[in-house]
Amino acid sequence: MTTPITEDDLYRTSTQHRLWTFTPTTLAARRTQTHTAALARLPLRPNHSNPQPFTQTDSLALLRRYTSQLHTTATHLSLPGPLTATACQYLARFYLTYSPLTYPPRQIYKTCLWLACKVHGTHLGLNDFLRRIGSEGEKDVVLAAEFLVLGGLGWVVEVKGPGQGLKGWLVEAVGLAEEGELEGLGMPGEGARTVWKGEGAAGGRVRAAYAAAKGVLERPALLTDVWFLFSPAQMVFAGLMVADGVLAGFCLERKLGPLDVEVSERVLEAVRACAEMLAGFDEGEVLGREGREEVEARLEMWRDPGTRDLVGRFGAGKAAGGQGEEAEERRKEMKKEAREKSRREGDELFGPGLARKG
Amino acid sequence: MSRLAQSNRAAPVAKRDARTAGVGGAQDGELLHNNLERMNIDQQGDSTDNRPKSEACPVCNSTKYLNSNLRFLVNPECYHKVCESCVDRIFSNGPATCPIQGCSRTLRKHRFREQTFEDIKVEREVDIRKRVQAVFNRREDDFEGLRDYNDYLNDVEDITFNLINNIDLEDTNRRFEAYQKANQTIIAENERLAREEKMGFAANQKAERLLARERRDAARREEEDERREIEEGRRDVLKRLAAGGDAEKVTKEGQQVQLKKRLNKQAAAQRQQELQNAAGTGNGTAASTMLKGLKARPKKAEPEAPIDPFGGLRFTHKYFEMQDDYRWEGIQDTMKDVRHMAGGYDVRDFTQRSLVAAFSGLGVFAGEEGGEMEKVMVDEKALGTARADLGLKDSGMAEAPR
Known part of the structure; x- marks a missing residue:
């Protein structure tokens, strides 16, 4: 069962x-x-x-x-x-x-x-x-x-973030590239963030896409709302979509192929929406x-x-009985008392410690 | 609880009584009367020359020194020590008063016995306890719970204590006799049970031996039967050959008859075996009573199912298949690196985790289980901004009084 x-x-x-x-x-x-x-x-509207x-x-x-x-x-x-x-x-x-x-x-x-x-x-x-x-x-x-x-x-x-997941994708995609499954894929489209320009082996393309996606997921993802709206896995593929749309599309296709058409449509839609948000982020929008x-x-x-008075209300100093010289003194005293007390209790339980020679 | 507490309270009172009521106990001449008190005084008087006096018969003054065969006997009536020859001499003609001066008890010869314990007080206590046990012989199974049984034991101990120390002798003896009279049948029944228990072990061993002998006999008989049958078959074949039958046919027929008989016997043996197996459960309990104190063994335990740490959950991969080897240099380098692998690190852990992270939630969409989120919305409203000063007050309150 x-x-x-x-x-x-x-x-x-x-x-x-x-x-x-x-x-x-x-x-x-x-x-x-x-x-x-x-x-x-707010108690009153300000009088400015x-x-x-x-x-x-x-x-x-x-x-x-x-x-x-x-x-x-x-x-x-x-x-x-x-x-x-x-x-x-x-x-x-x-x-x-x-x-x-x-x-x-x-x-x-x-x-x-x-x-x-x-x-x-x-x-x-x-x-x-x-x-x-x-x-x-x-x-x-x-x-x-x-x-x-x-x-x-x-x-x-x-x-949960997309970092580890992106590495997982890399692990698998490098395997695909080595097996030659990425041969014959089209060039990355316009606006792709990858630095790969068709030179070298397919492994290079995968690594370049990984680096670009990592960059996208590290900063723009944090400055948009994608974290609240999508799952980390969707963010991974959205990041790849921004980096190298063709490669990401191919990988997604392989994964979603065996699934229900309706579900795979929904996944694609979510990934595209996420990618759009990521790509649409503009550094200039930040104040x-x-x-x-x-x-x-x-x-x-x-x-x-x-x-207003955050420190005064929640302050660590307050929890320990205030601040300043006096409070410091009091804290020291309390510490000493506690130490004495625990020593006395120890004596009651096990008898006093052995007298040390010299 | 209440019973125990009562007995605790009763105990010191009883001890006080023992001191004051001791003399009264000696006077009232009841069933378990004795004059221990006097004996105590005697012993105190003897303390100067304790040794020779205890070795000498107080009646005839013969000593162990002169007669090494001298045996001392006591009578549980008064526990006075008298030598064997004096007992023979005084009590042979029927009951007589105790020969010790000042003791007026009537003693009978058959009650005299050898002293088991050196301390006469202990001797007496043991006698009393034996007597009480013989009557108050309830068993734990007679009671509903341990609590009741303990209460009962406490009552019995109270009675015993009273009898030993001569406290409320009249009352105690009345209780004792009333109980004995009221529960005669149960007492007898429990006595029988105890006896049977003692006997059971021996009887079981005997039965076992008998069974073993029967089995041996049966085996021997069977062997004999078989031999006889073979002999008969051979004779039969010879007879038929002599009568002039076809030699080959006759021998074949003879063989077939033999075979049939043997098969029949095998089937019978198998049936017998099955019957014995069926009775095997009964045999098992019989064997277990051979050893005293063994608990009834539970039925043969079923083989334990393998432990399932995930309680019936099985992890499957929807989006990927784990492969044995991955070509990514991050994995390859780690596998070659002694610093990682020496401790027993398995790179597949990393691969598994990363791949699960890559696809975990790919087909999960926000708002799928809307109910939960609605609930959170309400909760958060209560916990969030709207309650900002409530939180402050709480924290203030927690710190204010010290």
Whole structure:
């Protein structure tokens, strides 16, 4: 009595599919919902002479800017690709739950990277981490938002990305090329991102397509909504489609051939839609420095005053009984007391330690 | 619980009683009366020259030193030590009073016996316990649960303790006798059971031996029968040959008859074997009673099914077939690299994982299982922005009072 489980069933059980995948409509609805809820929380409209409203478009643009910043920082620190993707997705997911009006991304995005480092087993000390990203002294801010971010993620820390899948495709495609199955394929079409121009063996084409797809999936994928709308496998083939449409089409055809026509049509449609989004991404859409400052100034006017003091409310210092000299003293005392107590208990249980000579 | 607690409370009271009521117990002359108290005093008096006195008969003063064959006997009535020859002399003509000065019990010769324990108190306690056990011989199966059985044991111990220490003798003896009278049949039944249990082992062994002998006899008989039949067949053939039949035909016929007989016998033996197998289950239990304390063995266990760690789930590949070898240099290099392979790393793990990742979810679309997402929408609304200060309050509250 066995039930067969396929790769698709495996993905269906993942939290990414169950909790963090949307159709375009539900995604938009969710964003509007969050934005409206945040606006409803504002006590009074600001009394400025010409209050330009902080719109949903502003919030999306600001998010994209911070995602880009996160990506640049992670690349600068030469952190692995999946880690970067995880951090960016944390930021994106968090802002489906909360609006920038409630918690501005400036306070949140470092925590996202910090959490992603922990999740991926890249254990940096907090001081070391802050020194590397050039923001020493923001210890409290990063720690204060940690719990908040995890709550906003719905306590789901796994983010599945296309990285490993792309490697899987490479493994198989290199085999195909060596066996000569790629002979006779047409040249990559106009606008293909691959650097391959028909020279050398078929293996070269595969590797070039891989490199190009990797580039597409590393940055543009993070700055668009594809992560919320498509599965990692669809993203893999969409990335390849952008890189080398002919090759990707051939590989997809081989995989989808034995399937139901209806299903394979749907898969192709999804991959094409995804590829379109990836190809349509324009680096110029990301806000520049001035743009960001302008939007943030507006955000500052509109932002929720109730949640302003993040550090004060969630701060690590508060949890341990305040800050400053006095608190430090108190902490030391408590530590000493605890040590004494455990020593006494040990003595009661096992008798006092042996007297040391000399 | 309550019973045990009661008995705990009762115990110190009982001990106090033992000290105060001891004399009273000695006076009332009931069934288990004795004058241990006096004996205690005697022993204390003897303590200066304990050794010679204990070796000498208090009646005739003969000592073990002079007569090495001297044996001392006691009577469970009063537990006074008297030498064997004195017992013969005094009690041969029927019951008489105890020859020890101050003891007025009437003793009979047949109750005199040798002392088992050096301490006379222990001797007496053992006697009392034997007597109580003979009456209170309920078994654990008689009770519904362990709890009841333990309560019963506790009651029995209370009675025994009272009898040994002469506490509430009248009351205790009344209880004892009432129980004996009320449960005569059960007592007899349990006694019989205990006896049978003791006998059962021996009887089983005997039966086993008998069976073995019967089997041997049967085997011998069968062999003899077979030999006789062969002899008969041969004689028959000879007779027919002598009568002038065709030699070849007659021998063939004779052989066929033999064969038929043998086949018949084989079939019969097989039937017998089957019958024995059918009775085999009964035999099994008989054998198990040969060893005492063995639990009934459960029926032959079915062979265990192989462990299925995935609980009936089987992983299949929809989009690809795993191959033994892949040409990609990343895999080839790793396979040649001692640093990877020395630890037993299997490159196929990597290949498998990557390929599954490449196709996992290719045919899965957003909004397929819409219900779940709708639910999340509601949940998130409750957890998200709308509740931003609730979360703050909670965290504030958690930290405020210390």
